[in-house]
Amino acid sequence: MFILKKFGQLLVTVxxxxxxxxxxxxxxxxxxxxxxxxxxxxxxxxxxxxxLKLDQSFAVRYSTWLGNFAxxxxxxxxxxxxxxxxxxxxxxxxxxSLLLMFYAQxxxxxxxxxxxxxxxxxxxxxxxxxxxxxAFAMLAIPNFALGFLLQYYLGVKLGWFKTSGYASPNxxxxxxxxxxxxxxxxxxxxxxxxYMRLLRSDMIATLQQDFILMAKAKGLKxxxxxxxxxxxxxxxxxxxxxxxxxxxxxxxxxxxxxVFALPGMGLMLFEAIGRRQIVAFQxxxxxxxxxxxxxxxxxxLLYTVLDPRIRNANKS
Amino acid sequence: xSVQTPISGLPTPSGTPGAPKLLEVRDIVTxxxxxxxxxxAVNGVSLSLERGRTLGVVGESGSGKSxxxxxxxxxxxxxxxxxxxxxxxxxxxxxxxxxxxxxxxxGDEMAMIFQDPMTALxxxxxxxxQITESLRFHLNMSKSDAKxxxxxxxxxxxxxxxxxxxxxxxxxxxxxxxxxxVIAVALACGPKLLFADEPTTALDVTVQAxxxxxxxxxxxxxxxxxxxxxxxxxxxxxxADEIAVMYAGQIVEQAPTALLFSEMKMPYTEALxxxxxxxxxxxxxxxxxxxxxxxxxxxxxxxxxFSPRCPYVQPRCHEESPTLTPSPTAPEHLFxxxxxxxxxxxxxxxxxxxxxxxxxxxxxxxxxxxxTPTPAQxxxxxxxxxxxxxx
Numbered sequence: 032m033f034i035l036k037k038f039g040q041l042l043v044t045v046x047x048x049x050x051x052x053x054x055x056x057x058x059x060x061x062x063x064x065x066x067x068x069x070x071x072x073x074x075x076x077x078x079x080x081x082x083l084k085l086d087q088s089f090a091v092r093y094s095t096w097l098g099n100f101a102x103x104x105x106x107x108x109x110x111x112x113x114x115x116x117x118x119x120x121x122x123x124x125x126x127x128s129l130l131l132m133f134y135a136q137x138x139x140x141x142x143x144x145x146x147x148x149x150x151x152x153x154x155x156x157x158x159x160x161x162x163x164x165x166a167f168a169m170l171a172i173p174n175f176a177l178g179f180l181l182q183y184y185l186g187v188k189l190g191w192f193k194t195s196g197y198a199s200p201n202x203x204x205x206x207x208x209x210x211x212x213x214x215x216x217x218x219x220x221x222x223x224x225x226y227m228r229l230l231r232s233d234m235i236a237t238l239q240q241d242f243i244l245m246a247k248a249k250g251l252k253x254x255x256x257x258x259x260x261x262x263x264x265x266x267x268x269x270x271x272x273x274x275x276x277x278x279x280x281x282x283x284x285x286x287x288x289x290v291f292a293l294p295g296m297g298l299m300l301f302e303a304i305g306r307r308q309i310v311a312f313q314x315x316x317x318x319x320x321x322x323x324x325x326x327x328x329x330x331x332l333l334y335t336v337l338d339p340r341i342r343n344a345n346k347s
Numbered sequence: 348x349s350v351q352t353p354i355s356g357l358p359t360p361s362g363t364p365g366a367p368k369l370l371e372v373r374d375i376v377t378x379x380x381x382x383x384x385x386x387x388a389v390n391g392v393s394l395s396l397e398r399g400r401t402l403g404v405v406g407e408s409g410s411g412k413s414x415x416x417x418x419x420x421x422x423x424x425x426x427x428x429x430x431x432x433x434x435x436x437x438x439x440x441x442x443x444x445x446x447x448x449x450x451x452x453x454g455d456e457m458a459m460i461f462q463d464p465m466t467a468l469x470x471x472x473x474x475x476x477q478i479t480e481s482l483r484f485h486l487n488m489s490k491s492d493a494k495x496x497x498x499x500x501x502x503x504x505x506x507x508x509x510x511x512x513x514x515x516x517x518x519x520x521x522x523x524x525x526x527x528x529v530i531a532v533a534l535a536c537g538p539k540l541l542f543a544d545e546p547t548t549a550l551d552v553t554v555q556a557x558x559x560x561x562x563x564x565x566x567x568x569x570x571x572x573x574x575x576x577x578x579x580x581x582x583x584x585x586x587a588d589e590i591a592v593m594y595a596g597q598i599v600e601q602a603p604t605a606l607l608f609s610e611m612k613m614p615y616t617e618a619l620x621x622x623x624x625x626x627x628x629x630x631x632x633x634x635x636x637x638x639x640x641x642x643x644x645x646x647x648x649x650x651x652x653f654s655p656r657c658p659y660v661q662p663r664c665h666e667e668s669p670t671l672t673p674s675p676t677a678p679e680h681l682f683x684x685x686x687x688x689x690x691x692x693x694x695x696x697x698x699x700x701x702x703x704x705x706x707x708x709x710x711x712x713x714x715x716x717x718x719t720p721t722p723a724q725x726x727x728x729x730x731x732x733x734x735x736x737x738x
Contacts, residue, residue, distance in 0.1 A: 067584070130436055155426075182635070188662055207660060240459055240466060241462075241463060241466040241467045242466060242467055242468055242469040242470070244422065244461070245459075245461055245467045245468070245469075245532070246469070247422060247460075247527070248420065248453050248454060248458065248459045248461075249454035249480070249481040249484075250449075250450040250451070250452070250453035250454035250481060250484065250485060250531065251448065251450070251454075251480065251481065251484060252484075253446070255480075255484075259472075259480075261468050263471045264469070264470060264471050337471065338470070338471050339470075339471060339518070340470060340471075340516070340517040340518050
């Protein structure tokens, strides 16, 4: 029952998201075939128009795409020389974005959780104040500026990491990491600040609770009180925001991808809009929407793991 | 009792000649730094307790009774708290310990039962784990031993189906059941000293007696010293060996229970007593309340802290504070009052109040002709304010 409900939500969301995204593309002026095959003959254009159903209404075009997508056909990515299936490009870009998202989230949580816990526990001390100031500074730096700074100092001057491009982890794991480290740090820095602040404020509220005093009165060590007793009930907001972030990052981190020339989803979507790849765009948006919903579904499940009281609320 | 305590090595005999008292508190003062200045929550309290005995600490909210038990246990946060005085536990001064040293005592030697079972248990942890964790930490039990002990504890606090309840979450249990779990957690490592901080305040009246009986039974079996903190004299009446009445951070009267009830000296104790509704009262009898509010502990009043609310107040009470001194007739009865109940001054005031009340309730009897009932407000003699509101 729960799964069915979620599946229904997924269907509705995918249809709505792709519908609006396609409608927006409709607003772009001009003949898409002029962008798709700028040097093509009139006859080639006419054929392409027929194939893309540009001579028919939006409703027909959209429903045709929807039917194709539902049967697993994501359409073609049109170029002058050859047409390649969209799925090919998707399988190249999606892993880049997913990996970048994964690394950035891991790095952000790795620093933010202990920092959030400790700053809440040591509220008002120099440690708390310093990390608050640092957090605001981290939030204030724009992504691209931080990206360029890291590229210049760690990439060019020190030569530790590669500044632009990408290597697949299957081919050369070490090179892959060299390419990914700087974009990961660039993305993670702002998120460390947000996550830390979120966890800190929830944690401060939890530490006021009676059950924390009771845990103290049991003679438990501070570390156990903080991480076993206080962290879980304090982490729901953090989980929500992290889940939304993961969803957003699946669609790519455009600015970071541009700065580091990473061939991820953000770049590919951007390119698809510019080149009027309507079918490709619709398919990619649909895939991202599906993944977004799946991530949030996972977050919902995690809530029930973190807080048993939600478990019962779901059952009834 | 058929219930076997699962804790080994306890209880040890106490009260043998020469053995130190379980707990001795000397002149403890606790101050909090607030935005408005220094707040004296506990102001020079001394008390002592033997194993197997129960001390009831009674007072209104804000009288410092909860802070007192937390001060003794060392549970208050260190920042913005200032504490002085001595706490001697089994002959050892413990008030200067650091948190690591305190952790050896907390849960193991002394434990606390909290007021509200709805918030005292961690909502996201199974109750079994909440009991076993201190067993594993303090007694180094193995996982399965700890589980067996926890189930036995749940059984001892009379929780039905203890094996099943072991893996329940707190929200799956009622308030009374949760308070039993809180008690089981406190009893887990076999403490010698148990603080019960308003253990029944958050519970239904019907459950209160059960919980108190359970506490008394466990205390007897485990031979613990217990400090039972409550605002309800009725709770401690049958259960404490000795009662200390607190007001504004000080003990104002302390005596063995029977003596306190038969010969209370302090007007505050009397006021607390009269605030308990009695079954013999006629229905619709007005509930007696103590007029006014507890004093502001940042700027305490000059003289006796109870003087602004005391019905028997005399000029001297506003100038000097009385100290806790033994009664001339019974040295184990201590009180802090210049004009205790029974002294000529208070008797005079009492008679006057009684007369006023009589006039207020039956004005026709005093002033009006018997055949024309006159409303009280039209009476030639102005109705004095009722005692409950006018203090």
